[in-house]
Amino acid sequence: MSAPTHRFTPRSGARRLREAVVVALFRAATYAVLLAGGGVFADILYKGSRTVFQAEAPFINTTFLFSSPESLHVFEWEGRRREMGDREFRAFREREPGAADVRAESFVYSAGGIWPCIAGTLLLVAGAMSLALAVGVSSAVYLSEYARDGRFIRFVRLAILNLAGVPSIVFGLFGFGMFVIFFGWNVSLIAGWFTLAFMVLPVVITASEEALKAVPQGLRAAALALGATRWQTIRTAVLPYALPGILTSSILGIARVAGETAPIMFTAAYVVRDRLPWEVERAVDFLFQGVMALPYHIYVVSSKIPQNEYTERVQYGTAFVFLLLVALVAAASILLRNRLRARLRW
Amino acid sequence: MPNQTTASSPIVEISELDFCYGSVPALHGVNLSIPARQVTALIGPSGCGKSTLLRCLNRMNDLIEGARVVRGSIRIHGVDIHGPEVDVIELRKHVGMVFQKSNPFPKSIYENIAYGLRLQGVRDRARLDAVVEQSLRGAALWDEVKDRLQQSALGLSGGQQQRLCIARTIAVEPEVILMDEPCSALDPVATAKIEELIQELRSRYSIVIVTHNMQQAARCSDQTAFFYLGRLIEHAPTRDIFTSPANPQTEAYVSGRFG
Amino acid sequence: MSATGPRPTLFVRRRLRFLGLTPDDAIRAFFGGNAVVAVVVLALITYFLVREGAGFFGQNRRNLEVYRLAGLEFVDHLRAQEEAHTALTRRLSELRLKAFARLSAGTDGAEAAERALAVFDAYAERFGAAIDPLRALGSELAEVATGIKTKFMVNEDRKEERRQLIAEGKAGEAARVGVVPVDFAAEARPLLAARERHREVNRVLATELLALQAAPPAPPVPELRDLLERFGAEVRSYVAELPAIERRLETWDQAKPVAAGEALRAFLFGRQWLTASFWQDWYGLLPLLTGSLLVAGVALTLAVPLGVGAAIYVNQFASVREQRVVKPAIEFISAFPSVVLGFFGIAVLGEVLRQVSQLPWLAWVPGFPFSERLNVLTAGCLLALIAVPTIFTLAEDALNNVPRALPEASLALGASRLQTTLRIVFPAALSGIISAVLLGLGRVIGETMVVLLCAGNRIAIPDFTQGLGVMVEPVHTMTGIIAQEMGEVVRGSIHYRALFMVGLVLFLLSLAINFLAQRILRRYRLAPS
Numbered sequence A: 001m002s003a004p005t006h007r008f009t010p011r012s013g014a015r016r017l018r019e020a021v022v023v024a025l026f027r028a029a030t031y032a033v034l035l036a037g038g039g040v041f042a043d044i045l046y047k048g049s050r051t052v053f054q055a056e057a058p059f060i061n062t063t064f065l066f067s068s069p070e071s072l073h074v075f076e077w078e079g080r081r082r083e084m085g086d087r088e089f090r091a092f093r094e095r096e097p098g099a100a101d102v103r104a105e106s107f108v109y110s111a112g113g114i115w116p117c118i119a120g121t122l123l124l125v126a127g128a129m130s131l132a133l134a135v136g137v138s139s140a141v142y143l144s145e146y147a148r149d150g151r152f153i154r155f156v157r158l159a160i161l162n163l164a165g166v167p168s169i170v171f172g173l174f175g176f177g178m179f180v181i182f183f184g185w186n187v188s189l190i191a192g193w194f195t196l197a198f199m200v201l202p203v204v205i206t207a208s209e210e211a212l213k214a215v216p217q218g219l220r221a222a223a224l225a226l227g228a229t230r231w232q233t234i235r236t237a238v239l240p241y242a243l244p245g246i247l248t249s250s251i252l253g254i255a256r257v258a259g260e261t262a263p264i265m266f267t268a269a270y271v272v273r274d275r276l277p278w279e280v281e282r283a284v285d286f287l288f289q290g291v292m293a294l295p296y297h298i299y300v301v302s303s304k305i306p307q308n309e310y311t312e313r314v315q316y317g318t319a320f321v322f323l324l325l326v327a328l329v330a331a332a333s334i335l336l337r338n339r340l341r342a343r344l345r346w
Numbered sequence B: 001m002p003n004q005t006t007a008s009s010p011i012v013e014i015s016e017l018d019f020c021y022g023s024v025p026a027l028h029g030v031n032l033s034i035p036a037r038q039v040t041a042l043i044g045p046s047g048c049g050k051s052t053l054l055r056c057l058n059r060m061n062d063l064i065e066g067a068r069v070v071r072g073s074i075r076i077h078g079v080d081i082h083g084p085e086v087d088v089i090e091l092r093k094h095v096g097m098v099f100q101k102s103n104p105f106p107k108s109i110y111e112n113i114a115y116g117l118r119l120q121g122v123r124d125r126a127r128l129d130a131v132v133e134q135s136l137r138g139a140a141l142w143d144e145v146k147d148r149l150q151q152s153a154l155g156l157s158g159g160q161q162q163r164l165c166i167a168r169t170i171a172v173e174p175e176v177i178l179m180d181e182p183c184s185a186l187d188p189v190a191t192a193k194i195e196e197l198i199q200e201l202r203s204r205y206s207i208v209i210v211t212h213n214m215q216q217a218a219r220c221s222d223q224t225a226f227f228y229l230g231r232l233i234e235h236a237p238t239r240d241i242f243t244s245p246a247n248p249q250t251e252a253y254v255s256g257r258f259g
Numbered sequence C: 001m002s003a004t005g006p007r008p009t010l011f012v013r014r015r016l017r018f019l020g021l022t023p024d025d026a027i028r029a030f031f032g033g034n035a036v037v038a039v040v041v042l043a044l045i046t047y048f049l050v051r052e053g054a055g056f057f058g059q060n061r062r063n064l065e066v067y068r069l070a071g072l073e074f075v076d077h078l079r080a081q082e083e084a085h086t087a088l089t090r091r092l093s094e095l096r097l098k099a100f101a102r103l104s105a106g107t108d109g110a111e112a113a114e115r116a117l118a119v120f121d122a123y124a125e126r127f128g129a130a131i132d133p134l135r136a137l138g139s140e141l142a143e144v145a146t147g148i149k150t151k152f153m154v155n156e157d158r159k160e161e162r163r164q165l166i167a168e169g170k171a172g173e174a175a176r177v178g179v180v181p182v183d184f185a186a187e188a189r190p191l192l193a194a195r196e197r198h199r200e201v202n203r204v205l206a207t208e209l210l211a212l213q214a215a216p217p218a219p220p221v222p223e224l225r226d227l228l229e230r231f232g233a234e235v236r237s238y239v240a241e242l243p244a245i246e247r248r249l250e251t252w253d254q255a256k257p258v259a260a261g262e263a264l265r266a267f268l269f270g271r272q273w274l275t276a277s278f279w280q281d282w283y284g285l286l287p288l289l290t291g292s293l294l295v296a297g298v299a300l301t302l303a304v305p306l307g308v309g310a311a312i313y314v315n316q317f318a319s320v321r322e323q324r325v326v327k328p329a330i331e332f333i334s335a336f337p338s339v340v341l342g343f344f345g346i347a348v349l350g351e352v353l354r355q356v357s358q359l360p361w362l363a364w365v366p367g368f369p370f371s372e373r374l375n376v377l378t379a380g381c382l383l384a385l386i387a388v389p390t391i392f393t394l395a396e397d398a399l400n401n402v403p404r405a406l407p408e409a410s411l412a413l414g415a416s417r418l419q420t421t422l423r424i425v426f427p428a429a430l431s432g433i434i435s436a437v438l439l440g441l442g443r444v445i446g447e448t449m450v451v452l453l454c455a456g457n458r459i460a461i462p463d464f465t466q467g468l469g470v471m472v473e474p475v476h477t478m479t480g481i482i483a484q485e486m487g488e489v490v491r492g493s494i495h496y497r498a499l500f501m502v503g504l505v506l507f508l509l510s511l512a513i514n515f516l517a518q519r520i521l522r523r524y525r526l527a528p529s
């Protein structure tokens, strides 16, 4: 009772300190997460950029991006260490008479590039997303525009929620059992499409429903009062205004489709394939061919070949390209969605 | 096509109407004739069922789960609108509606007006242009917007938006126009304009308007119906309701001593 | 009555009808059909997992039957006895290691230590050699048993061949494929006959071991006396167990049928997952399940405090500007492909963690130091990074949904910001946060690539006796095993079906977790909204 006090003296210092420490801990948790994520991102971007970029023009390693994978051969020649891809090595052996029996260490997939993987991933994503959008948006239209709350609709919603929680490897097994074996599609692009599409379906439905719900009821009422049918109302007074929202949120689904490995492991992905997807004889072959894919390639090069200075380039390079693709898509989706949410306050 | 009925004959006849939201009754035994080409005002304290009745007339209540007519009928031109043969879409083309909160589509002014016709498959540009102009003139909006027809309707003021909604409604040439508190979100100047508009429209349309504003009802309606707790208490020419109401509840309400 | 009379056609329009449907009905049906897809997919997943997996139990039952008929089970009883002895021998070498470390730390160095341990070594050698007769008997019988099994397998192959030939309509060729049914009882006679020898071997073994434990070598280091004494006790109990093993062999019934439930039990509670073995394949879920749970446990231990802490900070304390940066950033992390994280674990994190574990001042941490780069901890850390965004986003939502009035009331009563958060907002959001954690758990258990690449892929139930140190052991997981082995198995084989059964377990587990999360969310929601 010594210091002169008035009614609003601050609380005791110790208590305030304790509070500050606790809040600081919460804050530390937040930044620890960001730091960890940022660390992984930076490490891969930094080490991968050495593969993907180069010092001289065009500054981008076009060989890596636009050619097929090859084995890398490392050997001593005339006192120097040489590294060559498959084709170059063969040519070299023919050119140099003494080189025929040179002992080279070989590392698969470590030379050349990843073009077939990039192409395969783009194809997989495009097809799967088209399917998922078609089914998902229709499904959301039904749930938000037609359905009346009832037992059945609750059941459907429950199914959607549960579908979202099914592990991706289970989708892989399912796709394998249904499309690859039962339908006899074998390991193919189309089996991958369906498997991935079913996997992102809940994401697309949820996103689309959110976007549809954001369209004010007044517009629907206005259209109906003017004598529009249900479908005309949806087509002219709901969907056009929900579409931007549907698309931006669904981009996040793209990131998910592109990022998953497990579902395509046994349904669509080949370890290696020497032809590009569009080099097919008949059009149907296009659907029924397996493809290489970036995520699967990363898995292959990081688990099936040794880690060393020669293999590191392709490992980090592939991870870089893949991470960057997915990250760009995700970032675009997040930014667009936040902008849209801010704008669409009707 | 409209206005074939004589001015005094009823266009809408409501008889013994009971209406429920799920198990909650909202209207009891309402009997009401709405004369053609006049303005009928529905008044009453909040929650007494005015909007419900209004929304029954073009079956907008169909959209609400569990909402249904329990008893009685609504006839328009003698046709029971809940009959099995009746197509609700056709009904709504004949019975237009203007909402409390103006709800223009986020499209151009022109497209807003043309919307109803486009729904009916009208593509003819000249006809659309003509109807747009005619409707906007009809809604006393033409002079204000004729230079900006292609701009977004969301750029209009609140009062203009509401008149746009009226124009949009009359573009499909309904016989009946339902208005649910069309002025409640507007300032007095905009309100005055809408009231003026209603006066002009009454010669061609049968108008049913819900309002909480006694002066408004007195100023611009020919008939007034007073509702209380889901029942029609009194229905008479507006002058009579406001000067010599038959029912004490009506008197209490219109004189502002109640609810 | 209206002046013009009723005009019943006024609001009627003839609509196009097809199969009794108007176009609007058809469109509605189309959308409804799409809405049902989610249900259909869920049903199809169940159906195909069961379709491909269900045959497992029949096949596994057969597998276990053969295990018994061919006498492998009989031999495994012997082997168990042998292995128990080996464990004792290993105990001796551990003792030696300790003694050696102690002795060589003294003034005389390693050579003197070797000399001092000479007596002990001789003892250990004698102890180890005591099992040789049993081992010889074991491998002799093992040969008999594998012989029977091989015969049986060859026969099965022939049958299959014949069936195919018949199916192709080549009855003549089929008849030429000889199938001689294996007479298991006759074939197993040498096994049963060996029981007499086994008793003899055991008698000698018991005498030898008891003699050995009665005269232990003088402990080279005094501290080891206790340990040696305990060793003696273990030897005595080992010898005491021998009659039980003999009895087991005595009562072993080759013809005892394998119950249907046993095939299920062997899957759900089997402690071994052993495939493509020349002896006997086991499809036990436990090693995989414990692996999955262990990794998930480590991941959640890290992710829950981080995710929930971050959610509390961002929702309750961060400035609007900070929120606007942090929320999208964490959401962004959720888009990291798991295979990239797995690669990061192999390339960087595993090594970093190993080196950290070898820092001398961290030796107190259970399990540290460790030498395996890829283990539960490595995978757990990366999975935590996957779980955090899920937990964060959902927990933040839950905090956000707490009605404004609650914290305001608390603040108005003079509570501090933190008090309000911890006592009002947090409890109010608790059900949402718990369900967020559960959904995080679901993600972690279902995650494949990270565990496949970083968990070490050793198929064994981790050794829980070392307490928390178990978290640096390499393990295998349910998701990992499917991803790893699915590509290599023969369609329709028991191994293939076993993988589908693992998938089914995973599927049911994820459904259960999801269901629980929703239950909690619904049951304890604050206000019905």
Ligand SMILES: Nc1ncnc2c1ncn2[C@@H]1O[C@H](COP(=O)(O)OP(=O)(O)OP(=O)(O)O)[C@@H](O)[C@H]1O
Pocket (backbone or CB within 6 Å): B021, B024, B025, B026, B044, B045, B046, B047, B048, B049, B050, B051, B052, B053, B064
């Ligand atoms: N969608 C609905 N579901 C259930 N009950 C409803 C619904 N809409 C209205 N009601 C109930 O029906 C009764 C009549 O409502 P109505 O909207 O017709 O009143 P109102 O006279 O228009 O009131 P106000 O002047 O406030 O607009 C009220 O008791 C209301 O609670």
Ligand SMILES: [Mg+2]
Pocket (backbone or CB within 6 Å): B050, B051, B052, B180
């Ligand atoms: Mg109302």
